[in-house]
Structures are given as structure tokens and as C-alpha cells.
Amino acid sequence: MTLLQSLEREFPIIDANFQQFCASHNIFSVEDFLVHDLYVLVAFAEHHATSKELKQGITRVLSIVDSQHQPWLNGVELLEDAKLNKHVLSTGCEGIDVLLQGGLHEGRLTELVGPSSSGKTQVCLHAASHVAQNYKGTVMFLDTSNSFSTKRIADIISCRLRSSFKQVNGRTLAGVMSNILCHPVFDVFTLLDVLHQLEFELRAQVKNEDTRMRLLIVDSISSLITPVLGGKGSNGRSLMISVGFLLKKLANEHNISVLVTNHMVGGEGGNTKPALGETWKTVPHVRLLLSRDHRSNIYNVSVLKHTCMASGQVGRFIIQD
Template sequence: MANKLISQMGLPLPIANVFAARSIITAKDALSIPESDLMALLDLGRDQVASAVARISEITCPPYQTVLSLMEDRRTSGCHGGRLPTLLKGLDEALGGGIPPGLLTELVGPSGIGKTQFCLKLSLIAALPTCYGGLNGRVIYIDTESKFSSRRIIEIGENSFPQIFQTEGMAQEMAGRIVVLRPASLSEFTQSLEKIKLSLIQREVNLLIIDSMAGLISGNPRENESCTRGSRQQPLGWTLSFLKSVAEFSRIPIVVTNQDLEGMTM
């Protein structure tokens, strides 16, 4: 966390430029300098420096939560909605209303069983206006196996929500709310997570989908040919821990698909 770039902290651009001009690039650089020295170095007022340091600290070290507060958050979200409905009656009843926020939800099954189709529909539901049962928000869809199909997602929308998608411009609006990333390796995937973390914590995104975790391990032969399974599991374990922490603090649903390769489920 200490090596997070200040340019990705969401500071006002003039302030961020001053930090960069003084070669204060990372959170560690800024937080290791006393505020009085930082004021002199940056030639900024106390309020400006204090505000910038508070922002950097918040992003670098998310605020702690007690077990009691976590339990209360979960109880509140369960009682007052906040879940992402799947619109499958039996499944929503079993899940207490839909995919829960603040947690990782894993979909496990063999290839071809329909995990990607399910995720495409979840993406649409999250992007739908709240009056139609959606979350009226943005979606980040991390597609590690190049299975995402824009044509298919429009077909699902037209078949599942004809009253919405027949409205002029609505299909384009829904599609514009879904951002697709296609990392080619586990390291590139980790970099993608680092870049979008701020958006997740600031709740600019209502759903994150990773389809699939298995693709990160088996999808790049050149990266994986010299790695043992154990050496690959270490960064994967860090990634899963990172995702769980982001889910907890951002309070959004995070859905991960998996193929249960050699007992690799979370």
C-alpha cells in the first residue's frame, strides 16, 4: 500500500502536480515527511497539506472496522436491501434477496455450464435503473478468457428486458455503463485491480465481476511455464485477499467464477 502512486489518489490536479514536481511520487514519500516540512517543500498552506495527507492516508490505509460494526453493516444491508437480485426467484430466495454486497460470491462449475451467461445478465441487472430492479450503476467486468460478448449481452437485454431495451438509446446507455478489462496474465490482472481500487472504494462502481480466476492461472503459457503451482498460488492468494478487503470496504457485490481446477476454489 505504501507504494501507491499519489497521481492515483484522487487529489485535485494542481495539488497532485505540485507533489509530482517535488518528486513526491508515492504514498510512502508523502507520509514519511512531517507536515510542517511538507508545507515548506510544497509551498502550500497548512489546510491544503493536511487535506492532501488525510486523503493519501485514507486511500493507503482504509479505516479500521470493529467486528461489531461489520456485523451491523451486514445486518443493515440484509434488512434494507442493497443486494443484487438475479431475477431467478428460487435463487434470490435462497440468497436472501440476491447477491450480497461487501462479500465475494464464487460461481464454480465446469466449462460450458453457463457461468459467463449468468455474469452477463448480472452485469445488465446492475446497470439497470432502480425502478426496474437494478442498481443504476457502473460495472467492471474483468474478462480473463475473452468470453465476454457485446452481441450476446444485448441479446440478453432484449430478451429479458424488452420493455427497457425497446426504448430508443437505452441499449447504448446500458452498454456504456459496463467496462470490460482483459488482462493477459496474473500480474496484469493485479495491476488492473490496483488502478480500479479507488473507483471501487469511492463507490463509483456497483458490481465487479472476475470471469474467471482459473483463466488467470492457465491462460498465459509463457508466464506460467516456468512457475510451479505453489509459486502461482502465492500471488493468487494475495489477489483473493485483496478482493475480499475491497469488497468489505466498498460494500459492493464482487462475483468471481472458477472451474475448481485441482481444488483451487476459494
């Protein structure tokens, strides 16, 4: 769901006056705009002192929709796109890479679910450092609960660098860390703003393998969405769907691998289940369950959902403290 407010920076005609006019007709997003009777909307605009500007705003929103419409692709074209543009990124966690046949696939949204202290953030930090070190491009880490640790990142990278020369393939510790961008995000509205801004920047960016974004991490997605869920209204669910849609759109259109984490909640019969419910369950392309052996650094990962493999497959790996 693209909010009209998020378009004002790029398209000044969609200003506060236009947004207020649309809001008076319960139109707050592009999706609301599309399901509204445009003839009626234009008729109402005619009676305003700024009718010319309002009609220009309507035309602009329609042009935005047209420009973002993706052409239909047949099976051969989709396969060619997957081969040429959708690469696989190793996470640095051998058990996960083997399980996923190489690692995190670009163009897909992968979700790590697990209880507290199961290692979700550790996997994210390892994936961020490994991708930044071994692939051209950048990693963005959206930190929702102060889980991002520069010291831990530095330790992980340093362990992989040659102790004598402190570099691999010409990359130093500082060089690798400069390719990891961390952005604190503490509510779902800020997250949507960040994702919309990222989408705008990626569209305007000149394609360059050295600077393009390879991996986007949100740790954790559930801590932002859970507070807005519940109650009789559907606003929380709509926000959740909007976040999922934007993440998958960024992944597909810009060949980014997206990794998010989700916590566990109580279910029927005392069993635990991933948070965010059945609606969110349909969003990730890949859903992995992470657990940790008691008092050890051995981690277990199993497939809960995957577009290309059966559920239930398992793997094990070690993360050094």
C-alpha cells in the same frame, strides 16, 4: 499484497530510485516493507546520495499504511453497516436468487465453479445485464478469455425491455449497456494492476449512488492464476493470495458484490474438483457449483460453501438461448 510500483502514480516520491533501493533489500511490496527492520533500512538510506528522498519515501509508505488502517468495529456497528450499506443484487437467474435469499450480497466474494459449458459465463452475462438495468451504478466485467459478448448482453437486455417502448423505468438499451464496463485482462499481473487502479479510483471517487460500482465480475479467475501456480517456488501462491485479498478488500470497503468463475480439474478417484486448490478455497465467502442438464437449457446450482447457510442446498433455473 500492494506492490510499491503500483503506488508511484499516486505518490511520486515512491519513484524508480526508491523502488530500486527497496528491491536491493528484497522489498517489493508494502507487506515486505512492514516485516523489515525499519531502523536498519533507514541506516542504509543514510549512506545514499539521495538519503533525504529515500527517507521521505519510507515515511510516505508508513503514512499510506496508517491511512488505510480500518478502525475496529463492534458487533452492533457491523450489523448496522450490513443493514445500511450491504445490499442484495438480483442476478436475474431465479434459481440462484432464491438459493442465495435474494441474490449476490454486496461486500461478499461469490465464486461460480463448474465444468466447461456449465453456464458460468452465461450467468455472469445475465447478472451484469440485470444489475445494470435494475440498480443505480455500474458493472465492471474483467474478461480473461474473450467471453464477453456485447450481442448476448444486448439480447438479454432487449428481452427484458418492453417490446413496444423499448425501455423500463426510463432506461433504454443503450443506457443500460453504457453502465457495463468491460476490460480485457489476460494475465495475473495485469489483473493486479487493474485492481490496484480500481482501488485508487474508488478511494478518490465522490460517493454517488448513480455512478458507484455495484458489481465486479472476473470471468474467469482460474485462467489467470493457474499458469503461475506449480513448481517449487511460492510466487504463484503469493500472487493468488494477493488477488483474493484485493478482491475481498474492494468488496468490503466499497460495498461491491464480486463474482468470479473457476473451472474444474481432475481429482482423486476420477472425481472433479474446483481448480486453484485448498489455499484458494478459503478465499470466497460463497462458493456455488453450477451444472447443466444434458442437451437442455435447465441449470442446476448447489451451495459448496456459504457464510450463512449449510452446504448442499440446491436450486434450478432456465436460461433462454
